[in-house]
Amino acid sequence: MTVIVGLEIHCQLDTATKLFCGCSTDYRDDPPNSHVCPVCLGLPGSLPKINKKAVEFALKVAKALNCEVPEESEFARKNYFYPDLDKGYQITQYDKPLAVCGYLDIEGDEGEKRVRITRVHMEEDPGRLVHKGGADRPKYTLVDYNRAGIPLIEIVTEPDLRSPKEARRFLNKLRATLEYLGVFDSEKEGSLRVDANISLAGSERVEVKNITSYKGVEKALTFEVTRQKNAIRRGQKIARETRHFVEARGVTTSSRSKEMEQDYRYFPEPDLRPLRVRNWAEEIEIPELPDARKLRFIKDYGLSPTHAATLTGDWQIAEFYESLPADLRVSTATATWVADTLLGELNYRDMSIRGVPLDHFKELLLIRQAGEITEKAAVEVLRSLLDQIRDTGTCELPRQCIGRLGLFVITAAEEGANDPVTAAAREAIAENPQAVADFCQGKKEALNFLVGQVMRKTRGCAKPGDVNRVLTSLLSGDE
Ligand SMILES: [Zn+2]
16 A cells, blocks of 8 residues: 655744744743743734844745745735634745745655655744643643744645655755754754644545654654554545644544634735745855765765765764864775764664764774774773763763773783783683694684684783784794
């Protein structure tokens, strides 16, 4: 059964002030209703004034998504009665959106894939409802208008996605693109909300509302695919309905309200003039985007397409990679270390690259490159530093950590002195008479075994070449 998915994505634009007033958007740590004014509270007589920065950001998004910007777009009032809307309507765009007919190329289930973008429009965020005493049957509900009026863009795709995984990859690519543009901060709580339409070929379309995380989109869609397939197998019809995703339980539930039949009585916003920004859109400059950067990484640094894709799939990581010295950037070992080891360890801890002191990891890379620690030790240090950051928010300097763990490479002296490598080699020889005997009978594998023993005793901090040399000289001396 073909799975057909389309997405509607709401992203908060990372401007300093709200869409139609001067209130600060930096509200998350402040008391409720402390970032409000007559405009965003919708008091009688107040007039909205468009935030030019928000339009600029939205136009950058439109350009990055290869959209057409019509000669004129228009704001509209979407009327509905709900306590999160103090005005009784939301200022949004309806039949004349800012931008239309774009696309974003992603890595699809069957190779490169073009996902069509239906439209990109601007609107204001509503306030936030805080339910007290349980989400199912709250005792009472509080309303916080700090969020009311934060600029949003809504990005609507055509139903071009064919699996929950593809939807997740689309969102990852979109997030990367928006962050490259510097218009969106995915780390801010509630900065992204997704509604997903899903149908199995031939059935009615189901809309899953208000998914608030990237993983949530994949989970909600996976749940829907299973639920709908099972229903069809049992001979049931899929009803056209709106469902809500319950993140904590990973399920979607039918919502009682008939939201789809609601009449919003849209009409043009009389307090704002139409936007005529096509010329501005043509002139506006956008930075290098993930695809272009990926090609450049392949070309300039000789990286594999897989490494290049991973390293440019997040703006922060790409910046980190490019901050490394030139000779490190062209090394596959560095690419592997950042793309696989560093990101793998971050993933394992469910940590983001944000809030990680990248200078420390750069230094660790340089220490490893200089041969002061082994590859194995570098990973151990990385793990220790990440654990510290996760548990306490900060971490030691790499050199401190290496010293504390005793992981600096130990070198053997040239001639049979009492260094740690020679000591470990003597121990290994004394403990393994059989291997020594095998070696003396010409079995080369026996030496590899002894090298392994010495490496273990020195916790991987000895250089394999040194260990080989010391062992061979001790063993031939014993003959
Ligand atoms: Zn305001």
